[in-house]
Amino acid sequence: MIEPSPSHRLFQLERFDLLVAAAILVLLAAIGGVVFAGDHVGIYIVEDGFAPVGRAGGADPIRVRFSDAMSQSSVAEHFRIEPAVEGDLNWISQDILIFTPHRPLSAEQIYTVTITRGARSAKRGVTLHDDFSWSFTVRTPRAVYLAPSDEYDRNLFMTDLEDGSVYQLTASENGVEDFAVSPQGNEIAYAQYNADGSSDLWILHLINQTNRQITNCVDARCFGPAWNADGTQVAYNREDYNSGLGLGPSSSRVWVVDVKSLRTQLLFEDS
Numbered sequence: 001m002i003e004p005s006p007s008h009r010l011f012q013l014e015r016f017d018l019l020v021a022a023a024i025l026v027l028l029a030a031i032g033g034v035v036f037a038g039d040h041v042g043i044y045i046v047e048d049g050f051a052p053v054g055r056a057g058g059a060d061p062i063r064v065r066f067s068d069a070m071s072q073s074s075v076a077e078h079f080r081i082e083p084a085v086e087g088d089l090n091w092i093s094q095d096i097l098i099f100t101p102h103r104p105l106s107a108e109q110i111y112t113v114t115i116t117r118g119a120r121s122a123k124r125g126v127t128l129h130d131d132f133s134w135s136f137t138v139r140t141p142r143a144v145y146l147a148p149s150d151e152y153d154r155n156l157f158m159t160d161l162e163d164g165s166v167y168q169l170t171a172s173e174n175g176v177e178d179f180a181v182s183p184q185g186n187e188i189a190y191a192q193y194n195a196d197g198s199s200d201l202w203i204l205h206l207i208n209q210t211n212r213q214i215t216n217c218v219d220a221r222c223f224g225p226a227w228n229a230d231g232t233q234v235a236y237n238r239e240d241y242n243s244g245l246g247l248g249p250s251s252s253r254v255w256v257v258d259v260k261s262l263r264t265q266l267l268f269e270d271s
Contacts, residue, residue, distance in 0.1 A: 056138055078116040
C-alpha cells in the first residue's frame with residue numbers, strides 16, 4: 001500500500017483550507033449584499049396602513065402609516081388630496097401621519113389621497129419609489145339632537161341620514177341642556193347638569209368616543225357653548241347661583257375656555 005507523501009497531504013490541507021475560506025468569503029459577501037440591499041430598499045405604505053376607505057364621515061381624519069420613520073417636511077411636500085382640501089398634518093409617531101381637514105369634507109364627493117414618489121425616510125434617507133394613492137367617498141351627514149323631547153333629562157343622540165340608524169351619544173343621569181358641534185365636525189361641546197343643580201361643559205370626541213370635562217362651574221350654571229372658527233376655544237354663558245350670599249343668581253356672563261389647556265377667562269371684563 002502506497003502512503004501519501006507529506007507534501008501531498010499538505011497540498012490536500014491547503015486545498016481544503018482554500019475551499020473553506022472561499023465559502024466563508026461567499027457567505028460574507030452574501031450577508032453584506034443582503035444588508036446593503038436592505039439598507040437601500042425603498043420605503044412603502046404598510047398593509048392596511050391607510051384610512052379612511054370605502055364610505056367615510058366628512059370629519060374623519062386621513063391616516064397613513066409608513067414602513068419607516070419619516071422626514072416630516074419631505075412627506076408634507078409629497079402629500080396630495082384631490083379635490084384640494086385645507087387641513088393640518090400631524091404625526092402621532094414617527095411613522096404615522098394624520099391629516100385633519102379644517103372643514104368637514106363634502107358629502108358624496110370622491111377624494112383621492114396620494115403620496116408621490118420621493119417622500120424620504122428620516123434615518124436611512126431612502127425614498128418611496130412609486131406614487132401611492134387611494135380613494136374614498138364621503139357619506140351623507142349625520143344629525144345630532146337632544147331626546148326624548150318630552151322629558152326634562154335629555155341626552156345626545158345621532159341619526160345617520162343615509163340609513164336611518166340612531167346612536168345614543170351620552171347617558172347622563174341628570175340630563176344635557178344644550179350643545180354645539182365643532183367646525184371640524186368631529187367634536188361636540190355640551191352642557192351637562194350635575195346632581196347639585198350646577199352644570200358644566202363637556203366635549204365628546206365622535207371618532208374615539210371619549211368624553212372630557214372642560215369647565216368646573218361650582219355653584220354655577222355653565223351653558224350655551226359656541227366654538228371659535230378653528231375649534232380651539234369654546235365660549236359659554238356662566239350664571240353664578242351665589243348660594244352662600246343670599247343674593248340670588250347673578251346675570252350670566254360670557255366666558256371662554258381653551259379646549260387644550262382648559263384655561264378660562266371672561267370674554268369681556270366689563271360684561
